[in-house]
Amino acid sequence: MSATVLEAPVGASVTPATYCYDAFDKQFVAERTAQFRDQVERRLAGLLTEEQFKPLRLMNGVYLQLHAYMLRVAIPYGTLSAVQLRRLADIAERFDKGYGHFTTRQNLQFNWPRLVEIPDILEQLAEVEMHAIQTSGNCIRNVTTDQWAGVAADEIMDPRPWCELLRQWSSLHPEFSFLPRKFKIAVTGSPVDRAAVATHDIGLRMKRDGEGRPGFEVLAGGGLGRTPILARTVRAFLPADELLAYVGAILRVYNRFGRRDNKFKARIKILVHEQGIEAFRAAVEAEYAAGEHAAEAALTRAELARIQAHFQPIGYEDDLPERDPGFDRAVFEDEVFAGWVRGNLVRHKVPGYAIVNISLKPVGGIPGDATAAQMRTVADLAERHGLGEIRVTHEQNLVLPHVRLRDVHAVWEALGEAGLATPNLGLISDIIACPGMDYCALATARSIPVAQAVARRFADLDRQRQIGDLKIKISGCINACGHHHVGHIGILGLEKKGVESYQITLGGDAGADAAIGKILGPGFAYDEITDAVETIVDTYLQGRNGPGETFLAFHARVGAAPFKEALYAAR
Amino acid sequence: MQHDENRLVFQDGQFTDDVWVDLPDDGPIPVEGPAIVTLVRLAGDDGEYFLHGGCRIGVRLRPEDRLGDLVPWMARLELIALNFEKFTDGRPYSAARLLRERMGYRGRLRATGEVLVDQYAAMRRCGFDSFVVAKGRALRSWQAARIEMSVRYQAPQESVLERRHARRAVLEVA
Numbered sequence: 001m002s003a004t005v006l007e008a009p010v011g012a013s014v015t016p017a018t019y020c021y022d023a024f025d026k027q028f029v030a031e032r033t034a035q036f037r038d039q040v041e042r043r044l045a046g047l048l049t050e051e052q053f054k055p056l057r058l059m060n061g062v063y064l065q066l067h068a069y070m071l072r073v074a075i076p077y078g079t080l081s082a083v084q085l086r087r088l089a090d091i092a093e094r095f096d097k098g099y100g101h102f103t104t105r106q107n108l109q110f111n112w113p114r115l116v117e118i119p120d121i122l123e124q125l126a127e128v129e130m131h132a133i134q135t136s137g138n139c140i141r142n143v144t145t146d147q148w149a150g151v152a153a154d155e156i157m158d159p160r161p162w163c164e165l166l167r168q169w170s171s172l173h174p175e176f177s178f179l180p181r182k183f184k185i186a187v188t189g190s191p192v193d194r195a196a197v198a199t200h201d202i203g204l205r206m207k208r209d210g211e212g213r214p215g216f217e218v219l220a221g222g223g224l225g226r227t228p229i230l231a232r233t234v235r236a237f238l239p240a241d242e243l244l245a246y247v248g249a250i251l252r253v254y255n256r257f258g259r260r261d262n263k264f265k266a267r268i269k270i271l272v273h274e275q276g277i278e279a280f281r282a283a284v285e286a287e288y289a290a291g292e293h294a295a296e297a298a299l300t301r302a303e304l305a306r307i308q309a310h311f312q313p314i315g316y317e318d319d320l321p322e323r324d325p326g327f328d329r330a331v332f333e334d335e336v337f338a339g340w341v342r343g344n345l346v347r348h349k350v351p352g353y354a355i356v357n358i359s360l361k362p363v364g365g366i367p368g369d370a371t372a373a374q375m376r377t378v379a380d381l382a383e384r385h386g387l388g389e390i391r392v393t394h395e396q397n398l399v400l401p402h403v404r405l406r407d408v409h410a411v412w413e414a415l416g417e418a419g420l421a422t423p424n425l426g427l428i429s430d431i432i433a434c435p436g437m438d439y440c441a442l443a444t445a446r447s448i449p450v451a452q453a454v455a456r457r458f459a460d461l462d463r464q465r466q467i468g469d470l471k472i473k474i475s476g477c478i479n480a481c482g483h484h485h486v487g488h489i490g491i492l493g494l495e496k497k498g499v500e501s502y503q504i505t506l507g508g509d510a511g512a513d514a515a516i517g518k519i520l521g522p523g524f525a526y527d528e529i530t531d532a533v534e535t536i537v538d539t540y541l542q543g544r545n546g547p548g549e550t551f552l553a554f555h556a557r558v559g560a561a562p563f564k565e566a567l568y569a570a571r
Numbered sequence: 572m573q574h575d576e577n578r579l580v581f582q583d584g585q586f587t588d589d590v591w592v593d594l595p596d597d598g599p600i601p602v603e604g605p606a607i608v609t610l611v612r613l614a615g616d617d618g619e620y621f622l623h624g625g626c627r628i629g630v631r632l633r634p635e636d637r638l639g640d641l642v643p644w645m646a647r648l649e650l651i652a653l654n655f656e657k658f659t660d661g662r663p664y665s666a667a668r669l670l671r672e673r674m675g676y677r678g679r680l681r682a683t684g685e686v687l688v689d690q691y692a693a694m695r696r697c698g699f700d701s702f703v704v705a706k707g708r709a710l711r712s713w714q715a716a717r718i719e720m721s722v723r724y725q726a727p728q729e730s731v732l733e734r735r736h737a738r739r740a741v742l743e744v745a
C-alpha cells in the first residue's frame with residue numbers, strides 16, 4: 001500500500017485554477033511541520049504537560065476524541081486539486097481506516113490517526129501544499145466560502161482570492177493566536193448567500209460601490225452554539241483593499257475585551273450582544289481610525305493581484321454551444337439520469353459547462369464520509385473531465401465545478417459505479433449531521449443514526465422530490481456543529497435523565513434571509529424522532545398551496561400551530 | 572517582594588538573573604531602584620515622586636489596566652511588565668503591540684506569569700524583549716527547543732507580503 005502513496009496522477013496532468021504555494025508558503029508549512037514534530041516529541045518525552053500541549057496540538061488540528069486522536073485537515077475555502085484529494089485518499093488508507101469525513105466547515109477529518117504518526121501525515125500533506133494549521137483552537141479558523149465560487153452564474157466576484165489573503169494573514173498571527181474563543185470568517189461573492197455568512201464571527205458579503213469598486217459589507221457577531229445569534233452589520237461598505245486592516249481592528253477589540261471568564265460567553269457574538277452593535281461598532285471604528293493603514297492597503301492590492309492570477313480560469317473550451325445534443329438525448333432517454341441531473345446539476349457561468357454536485361449522503365450512509373476509493377474516483381474524474389478541481393461544501397458534499405455538458409453522462413456513470421450518484425441534493429435526505437455520540441467526546445446524543453433513520457424513511461425518491469427543498473440539520477449536543485438552528489427542520493440531541501431527547505426547531509434558514517429556527521415543543525425520544533419528522537412533513541404536504549409553496553414558505557405562512565397540533569395533540 | 576531565586580530572565584539572547592524588584596503597594600520606595608510598581612501605585616500619591624525621582628522605575632500591568640493611564644509616565648518608564656495570568660490569555664499580545672506601535676514605548680517590555688517557550692516567538696513579534704521563566708521543567712523546555720519560523724505573514728516584522736513586493740520591485744528593474 002505505501003508504495004502507492006507517491007504514485008503519479010492518472011489521466012492528463014492538469015493544473016487547476018487554484019492557489020499554488022510559492023517558495024515562502026512551502027517553507028512556512030515545512031517549518032511548521034518540523035515545529036510540531038518537535039512539540040510531539042517533547043510531549044512524549046514528558047517535557048510538556050497535556051495541558052500545555054493541548055493548545056499547541058489544537059493549533060495543528062489535533063483533537064482528543066472519544067476513542068482516539070482526530071486530525072482535522074484544512075481545505076482552505078473548500079477548494080481541492082485532484083492531486084490533493086488523491087493524497088487524502090492515500091493518507092486515509094495508510095494512517096486511518098480507509099476513509100475520511102468531510103465536515104460542515106469544508107474540512108476533512110481523520111478519526112483514527114496515532115499521535116506519533118501525525119507529524120508524518122503533516123509531511124505528506126505539506127508535499128501537496130496542505131496543512132492542518134488552525135483547524136481548531138481559539139484562533140482564526142479555516143476561512144469558508146460559497147462552494148460554487150468562481151463558477152456560479154449569480155456571482156459578483158470570485159471571493160477566493162480574498163479568502164486566500166485572509167488565510168495567509170491569519171496563519172500563526174502573533175497577536176491573535178490566543179483569542180477568548182474560536183473565530184470563524186466566511187465570505188460570499190454572491191447575493192445568494194451559500195456560505196451562511198450571518199452565522200459566523202465575521203461575515204463578509206462582496207459588494208460594489210457606485211463606481212463599481214469592489215468591497216465588502218462587514219458583519220460581526222454571528223454564531224450558533226448554545227446561544228444562536230445572527231451577525232450584525234459593522235460596516236455597510238468597506239473598500240476591498242482595507243480588508244486585512246479592518247478585520248484586524250475587529251479582532252483586536254475582541255481579543256482585548258471579549259469575555260474570558262466563561263467559556264460559554266467567550267464568542268464575539270456575546271461581546272457584540274452585551275455591548276450593543278452601536279458601541280461595538282464605535283470601538284472597532286476607533287481602533288481602526290487610530291492605526292495607519294495606507295501601506296498595508298497598497299500591499300494588499302499588489303498581493304491580491306498576484307493571488308487573483310492563480311484563480312484565472314484556464315482550460316475552458318471556447319465557444320461551446322449552450323446545449324449539447326448528446327446530453328439532451330441522454331436526459332430524454334434515461335429517467336434515472338434525468339432525475340440526477342435535475343437534482344445535482346447547477347448552471348455554470350461558462351456556456352457548455354455544468355457544475356456537478358456529488359452527494360455524500362447515500363441513504364443509510366454516514367453524512368460526509370468518503371472512502372479512499374471514492375476519493376480517488378472523484379480525483380480521477382476531476383482530472384479527466386473537470387479541469388482538475390474539486391470543491392467541498394459546507395453541506396458535506398463534493399463538487400466538480402467545471403464539467404463539459406458533453407461529459408456529464410460519463411461522469412454520472414462513473415460516479416454511480418462508486419456509489420456516488422445519489423440524486424438527493426437539497427432534498428430531505430441530504431442531511432447535515434455532526435459526528436455526535438459515535439465519535440465526539442462532548443455529545444449528549446447520537447446524530448448520525450438519526451440522520452440514517454430519517455434518510456431511510458424517506459428513501460423513496462419520488463416522495464423526496466414531491467417534498468422538494470427541505471433541509472434537515474442535526475447536532476448531537478448544544479454546541480450545534482450540525483447547524484440545527486438554521487435547518488428548515490433542526491434536530492438537537494440532548495440528554496434528559498440518562499436518555500436521549502431530541503428537540504425540534506422549525507423555520508431556520510442559512511441563506512441570504514438567514515433565520516434561527518424556533519423550538520417547537522417538548523423533545524422526542526430516539527425511537528420517536530423519525531415519526532415526528534414524518535408527521536411534520538405530512539402536515540406540510542397536506543397544508544401547502546401546491547408544490548410551489550416550499551416548506552419554509554408554508555411555515556412562514558401558517559406558523560408552528562398546525563405542526564404542534566399534529567405532533568402533540570395525540571400525546 | 573524580593574528578588575526571586577526560582578526564576579530567570581531571558582533577554583538579549585541569554586538567561587540572566589533579574590535585577591528588578593517587584594515593589595508591593597505599601598512598602599517603602601527604594602532611593603535608586605530599579606523597582607517595578609503597580610499602576611495603582613504609579614498613579615497614586617507617589618506618582619509625583621516617580622515622575623521626578625531618581626530611581627529607575629518599571630510598571631507591572633494587569634490585563635484589565637488601561638494603557639492610556641500610563642501616558643504621563645511614559646518617558647520615565649524603563650520597563651513595562653505584562654502578565655500572562657494563563658498562557659492562553661492572549662490580551663497581553665494586543666497590549667504589547669499598542670505600547671510599541673501606538674504609544675511609542677521603547678523600553679523593556681517584559682512577559683511575566685505563565686511564559687512558555689512555544690509562545691516565545693509570538694511574544695517577541697508583538698514587542699516583548701524580556702521573558703521571566705520559572706526554573707524547572709519550563710526552563711528545560713526553553714533550552715531544549717526554540718524552533719522559530721523564518722516565514723511570517725503579518726506585520727509588525729517584515730512579512731511575506733513585503734518580501735514578495737520586494738521581489739516584484741526587482742523584476743521591474745530587471
Ligand code: SF4
Binds near residue numbers: 435441475476479480
Ligand atoms: S454538536 Fe456537539 S456532539 Fe456534535 S460534533 Fe459538535 S460538540 Fe460534538
